[in-house]
Amino acid sequence: MSHYQKPPELYDGLRLHQNENTGGCSPRVLEALAKLRADEIGFYPPYTAATEACARYLGVTPERLALTNGLDEGIMAIAVAHLRPAAGGLIPEALVPEPAFEIYRFDTAVAGGRLVQVMPKPDFTFPLDDVLAAITPRTRVVFLTNPNNPTGVPTPLGAIRTIARRVPKEALVFVDEAYAEFAGETFIPDLPSFANVVVGRTFSKAWGLAGLRIGCLVGAPETLEPIQQAVPVYSVNIAAAVAIQAALADPDHLRHYLRQVAESKALLYATCDRLGLKYWKSAANFVLVNAGDRTAALVDGAAARGVYLRDRSTEPGCAGCVRISTGIVEHTQRCIAVMEEVLCAAA
Ligand SMILES: Cc1ncc(COP(=O)(O)O)c(C=O)c1O
Incomplete structure (x- = not known):
């Protein structure tokens, strides 16, 4: 690799x-950062208020949301949780419709999984039939991005639902919504019907917080639990936890x-x-x-x-x-x- x-x-x-x-970010973020006290920086960060603010923004309850140090960390945690080779010798497969955010490829390799790429159509419309044909009993993660990077082309919500119904019961469908604010479309309202789907969001893009590194995963608590095991307990720092609340207060x-x-x-x-x-x-x-x-x-x-x-x-x-x-x-x-x-x- x-x-x-x-x-x-x-x-x-x-x-x-x-x-x-x-x-850049909202001026309110800079004000909030300037107000951070020495003792707050001296302590491990609390996450309740930041988690609640993000959950409110995304219209979910806090137990359905896990903060991560950028969405990159959430993607790596998914790879670690689902793409490590099993003791019996099974090599888990990660299915990636291309072209895609290249981190999926690298994280799959780091975890020891096998990458299964689905090649694009010339107009970059979503290759649903080819993705369905590439699902195998060893599929453990399907990486989808809506809208896609680097094309900017939307991935239809209907295609995500079809894929989520067709993957093996052990598999996770990851819907990367790094650019969802621009598209105005999200899979989040569908999540209660699809326990095998996790949505990833970032505050690096529309919210201008890339330098602070904060994102989140959204899904059923039992689906998030094994992924959270692969996220260091204090991975989001106090500056990011404070900044996200200030940013979301300035729509x-x-x-x-x-x-x-x-x-x-x-x-x-x-x-x-x-x-x-x-x-x-x-x-x-x-x-x-x-x-x-x-x-x-x-x-x-x-x-x-x-x-x-x-x-x-x-x-x-x-x-x-x-x-x-x-x-x-x-x-x-x-x-x-x-x-x-x-x-x-x-x-
Ligand atoms: C599709 C996609 N997912 C995730 C990320 C990573 O976001 P973050 O800055 O939150 O790690 C990016 C950043 O470019 C991206 O394009």
């Missing part, structure tokens, strides 16, 4: 390569960002149409653009001008593709100016 290639630490320009909120900050994202996507689509670039309509805060044989010129030329984009051309089905965060309108406009400059120079 090749190791996860963490994107380089580029903080001296415009970061449009990791789907972060480039406008206007989120609403503002969602409006900016919608406007940014429209601007980028229009630019792609003008420049003759193919793209996929996105339900997230980024757009996948096919720059064909101009991909390297675009990514390198933009980086030289201080705008960082994510080359996704080696991901399955993504030859020639670049992923561009579409958040704050002013940042998108800067990106568009750079794209026009680079691509016209490369033409």
